Amino acid sequence: MNPAYAEEPPIAVRRIRPAAAPAVSASADGAPARMLLLHGLAGGASVWEGLGALAGPAWELWAADLPWNGFALPGWWGRPPAHWVERAVAAVPGGPDVVVGHSFGANALLAWLAETEAGAGAGAGEAARRPLGAVLVSPFYRPREDDFDWATLSYYVNQFDRMLEEGLRVGAGDRLPPELRHQMALKVRDCVGPYGWLSFFTMYLDTPRLPVEELRTPFLIVAGERDEAAPAAEAERLARALPHADLRVITGAGHFPMVERAAEFSDAVGGFLGRVRDAARPAGPRAPGPRTTAARGPRPGDPPSLDGVHLMTAAVEPTLTKALLADTTTVRLRPRYEGSNICTWIGFKHVNYLVEEAVLIHFAHCGMPARLLYEEYGLGLDVVGLDSRILHAFHMDDEAEAEVVPDTSPDDDTLGFKVTLRVDRDGSTLKAVTSKVRVSLRTDTYLGLPTEIPGELARFTVGRLGAHEGAAEAARAAADAAPAAGGDEAAVLAALTEGRNAHAWKWNISYPSCHFTERLQMDGYLRLMEEAKDRFVRDRGISIKTLLDERQWIPVVPHSVIDIVDEALMEEDLYTVYTVEEIYKNFTYTSRMDCYVVRDGRLALTATGRIVHGYALIENRRDWHLVPFDRRVLDALGGKPDGS
Structure with missing residues (x-):
């Protein structure tokens, strides 16, 4: 000095x-x-x-x-x-x-x-x-x-x-x-x-x-x-x-x-x-008096972060939902290593996981992390609608900027969000994914009746998934169209696929796909949608590995939609039907997924969705490009006997 x-x-x-x-x-x-x-x-x-x-x-x-x-x-x-x-x-x-x-x-x-x-x-x-x-x-x-x-x-x-x-x-x-x-x-x-x-x-x-x-x-x-x-x-x-x-x-x-x-x-x-x-x-007996959850931080012993995003929030209003319904959250995320199944490209399921993770972080930033909602109010945070468009592929080790913008109208009975994922490519930032997400707060009765729910959360709270607007109509329409379930498994599967260009199977819901102790969650349906595609093309003689080995073709997904319209519970039998509905200009095809459980002798729809697929040719370890379907693939997707 x-x-x-x-x-x-x-x-x-x-x-x-x-x-x-x-x-x-x-x-x-x-x-x-x-x-x-x-x-x-x-x-x-x-x-x-x-x-x-x-x-x-x-x-x-x-x-x-x-x-x-x-x-x-x-x-x-x-x-x-x-x-x-x-x-x-x-x-x-x-x-x-x-x-x-x-x-x-x-x-x-x-x-x-x-x-x-x-x-x-x-x-x-x-x-x-x-x-x-x-x-x-x-x-x-x-x-x-x-x-x-x-x-x-x-x-x-x-x-x-x-x-x-x-x-x-x-x-x-x-x-x-x-x-x-x-x-x-x-x-x-x-x-x-x-x-x-x-x-x-x-x-x-x-x-x-x-x-x-x-x-x-x-x-x-x-x-x-x-x-x-x-x-x-x-x-x-x-x-x-x-x-x-x-x-x-x-x-x-x-x-x-x-x-x-x-x-x-x-x-x-x-x-x-x-x-x-x-x-x-200091830890100890809680002092009596009212509690304002929006002003509460982590208790001693609580985990201090959610994937690196601190749970201390900037929610500054005395109400619980003002920040949740008004503030925008921006966070950096990385896709999971598990999601890279072919070369270094990330599959649609894990792209949707990023969308869901961004919404969970938004809740945490606004003073209502999923854990607090469940432990304090007995409310399970359930994603009941997920509509995602993938505009650019994600790669292993990409870092995405996720932006969550609230999108809830005054008369909505679910919490809505628009999520955008951006990724850096060659010196510019690309809009890679846009998604619309709907969330319900489901009261937990498994461990007894919940405590009193704050009034401002009441409009988003349901006693059973599927009670939100639009879900009941979809479930009733499916119930009218679904066959009776009085027969054995083979008879039910045959009835579900009769007259359709479809593949169906039965699965007993296992606990790793559930949350809040009892019910199948959105992530479980995403896994089912991925598996449904795999089962369908294998059944038609053009399995994923077959086209990889013979042509170096990989499946690509530009759009997926899933809506939960009722609950499916742990260890219930779930019947999943995957139906190819439309082939567009020999480049993409749209499929529908419907999931049912048997209740009172009839099949009850629990979730429905659509997914758009195409095929791409692997050029090298980094690049690929879309290819049109040839006759073999068209016949297989269209259900013609010579498809195999």
Whole structure:
């Protein structure tokens, strides 16, 4: 360090608001939960006034006046920014439970946590307790070194005074005329100086080198939709890179969401703080009183994540369903290794697994993970409708970006979602899958009657699968068309296929295909649909292996649909019928799958669906292309005797 800066500037950390209600802290002395607030470059503690007025009463608020404030004490840049965060943390009596950083302060906090978790902290930081959670507001982040170029440098040099001016505009509103505001921004810029700016940009340049994927601290990342200094896209990339992070993008806000949208910002932070506090609550008898599930985080002992996505949510409203029905969830997913059966291509079943997984993560992000719904309210989360179009093939080791958008109308009795999977190909991002998903919440009676169900969930709750709109009509139509089931297995199968271009078989439902202790789940029907195709073509003399060995042809699926219209229970006999309905221009054929159980001497439909198939020729280990059906395949699919 330059000897001229050997004497460090002081750091002022002061309590700006005491706790007004008892809280549970990780401290052994029972002290209140403490939150430390870190301002950005050329900022000050006043930027947190909105949070101080709106934060929950259980939290004691501390604010640091850091040496990079609006007066920019000389020499602070002689130390890494993380050093000053370490000093601020150590200055809070007992240490903070949560640290909130804005802009430059957010990046300094992130760098300090990376050092601390790697065991690189020094001095006073070794005695300071690592916080239970961190909130990064408007952070700067780029994941790759080649994301920076000369244009980036030029932008942040030439726009620095404008960024400072924006802070003055947000803080002062209309009280400062534009020309005066501009002159003040230039004065602040000169006060920060080239070394202060260089400290900011050096830390920004270092973000690709931060081991963010190794950090175990839970994070909430808050970004402004209109932020031109630290774009929301960078916050999203950081949230993806961190193992346990939630992202909240605040509509209409810029670089100062805690000022521009104070109430929404405080709600977002409040929801996160509640979860951090609850996660630290010692195990023991539950205190009496009402429970608000939307504000509950994982209990001690709960698994902390769902496939790397932290279950602490950014659901910020007191109602259970508002985020579920309004917020969009984006998450990175990988197809399972099991799904690559031919070369490195992923089959349709596992593509649909990704869609289902994305919806489950959306529920978790919105404060209602499937486990909580079942354990707290006795509600099983059942996917009852799945309509997926595959536009581009997935390969082994692909990483998909899954976007879940709620799609529930006011009069719907199921929860609807539109899911899009995107994948990177040759430098561009392709829309690979679009899917429509319907979900019912089924009351569990296997272990006794459930507890009282919140009223806002009631419209999506059913006592039996198939009670949702449209399912009953499909089941009744199938019951009218289905034959009587009074005969033996052979007679039932013959009746199901009579007059159809179909193949049918009976299967006793095994428990690995069930969930919630008793019933066949959507994944089980996806497996049946895959098996139905395999059985049909084998029966017609053009099995999967036959066409692979003879022609290097593989089956491809551009579209699949499954609807559950009634329940099929563990160890019931399920009759599955696969019928080829249409061949389109010798390139694709559409098949229908119907699944029945025998009840009261008749066949009752439990699920129905359609799937579109084609064939592709393997060109090499990476590529394939569609091929038209020849006479042999057409005859086999059409049910003609010479098809074999």
